[in-house]
Amino acid sequence: MKITHLETVPYRVPMRKPLKFASGEVHHIEHVLLRLHTDEGLVGNADIPPRPYTYGETVESVVAVINTVFAEALIGADPLDRGAVHAKLHRTIGNQTAKGGVDIALWDLIGQAYSTPVHRLLGGFSSSIEVSHMLGFSPTQKVVDEALSFTENYGVQSFKIKVGRRPVSLDVDLVAALREALGPDALLYLDANRGWNATEASQMLAATADLDLRFFEEPNDAAEVLTRRGLVTNSPIPIVADESAPNLGDAAREIHTGGANALSIKTARTGFTESQKILSFAEALGLDVLMGNQIDTQLGSVATVTFGAAFEHSSRYPAEMSNFLDMADDLIASPLEIRDGRIHAPTVPGAGTAVDEDKLAHFRVD
Structure with missing residues (x-):
């Protein structure tokens, strides 16, 4: 061929x-x-x-x-x-x-x-993977209502909360409101998209210490080398490298130089082949891995579930795969469904990306 x-x-x-x-x-x-x-x-x-x-x-x-x-x-x-x-x-x-x-x-x-x-060719660990929903900037009550609707309508129990580049107190109030509304069993974590400096990120960690957050993704720019390393050292929860680790070499550098102690893998930027290398690197070092989202369509999300559900280590935490529901339409021939908080991996030959x-x-x- x-x-x-x-x-x-x-x-x-x-x-x-x-x-x-x-x-x-x-x-x-x-x-x-x-x-x-x-x-x-x-x-x-x-x-x-x-x-x-x-x-x-x-x-x-x-x-x-x-x-x-x-x-x-x-x-x-x-x-x-x-x-x-x-x-x-x-x-x-x-x-x-x-x-x-x-x-x-x-x-x-x-x-x-x-x-x-392809899910089976890669590893075929699980037939499905749990879903995490990404919550963007909106007024607090609107964000809470969105999270509750995803729990009620789709069974989603995990949420990534977008924070940063605005007063820390505003995001502290948002996280507290989400924890109160969703209860103690919901998995909540933060993503600042490099929107704060290390001091502000530290303030956020201190103010939310009793809210049981699981991860903090890109709290500040990884180029702020000294303050980023200090933040990682002192953080009570893992600091996730995402934009600062777009490939295997950058992921290895961030981990080995203390810029992060967990990794986000996005098949949109590392495909399946390099994603597997990053996953193996993380597993060997005992690092947590999140399957991330590039604001993916269903075509992109089906690639995430194809890879994420194929391996035990990438299935440990919910994968960010639900934001296609915010889109007016999609090119995918066989639409994805979220049931009981999970998406099933494709069972057709290939990667499930038919158009x-x-x-x-x-x-x-x-």
Whole structure:
């Protein structure tokens, strides 16, 4: 089997409600659908979410790097030769989500070729994974109501709370209100998206010490080396590297230099192949891992559950996979369902990223 040609299709889907957080806000999903075509008629799909405020990638840069630089590595390649393809992609610096999308599309082709779900090819640990919902900036009562609705309607018991870049007292009140409304059994954790400095983050930790928070993701910019290391050393809960660990090398650096003591893995930026390397690194060191969210569509979320449910270590905590419910529509051919707080891994051959062609035609941006 050989890859004969590729497509990069920009598309745009409106959000039902904007998602706001310390490093930006999203009103529309503006992604790129990658499609790898083979001489056997198979098509591998992957959703690529450019995040200029996080990785510097844009829709235009993703399309350009894949159609020019990456095309040389892909056209004529056998999808099974992932190592050879990745060695060529590695020569190009950055372009993290573009590389992640290529890897997912390759795995999708492999799963289809062997008539096996990629979830099983990776490990097949569990048939499903628990869901965590990400709560963006809104007035406190509105955030509480959103959390309660997800518990009532979908059985979700885990929430990531967006904080940072506003008065600490406001976020302390929000977390206290959520804990009171959701009760002691809900899993709650914070994500400041680098929105505070270490002093403010320390104030947040002290003020919420009795609210049983589990993690604190990117409390301040990891480039603030000394204060970040001091924060990690003194924090009573794990500090999670996310934007500061977009690949295996950066994840290893942050952990070994004391910039974090837990990791967020996002298949959108490290695909399945590099995500497995990061997961193995974390497991060997006994580090907690969260399966994170790039404000993923269902196409992106199905990749998260495909990988996250495949391994025991990535299944220990709920995965961030529910924000596609904030989107007006999706390209996925077989929509995801959240039942009893869980999403099931695809059972079809491939990665479960098959596309509804009518919706693609409607939402594509030419």
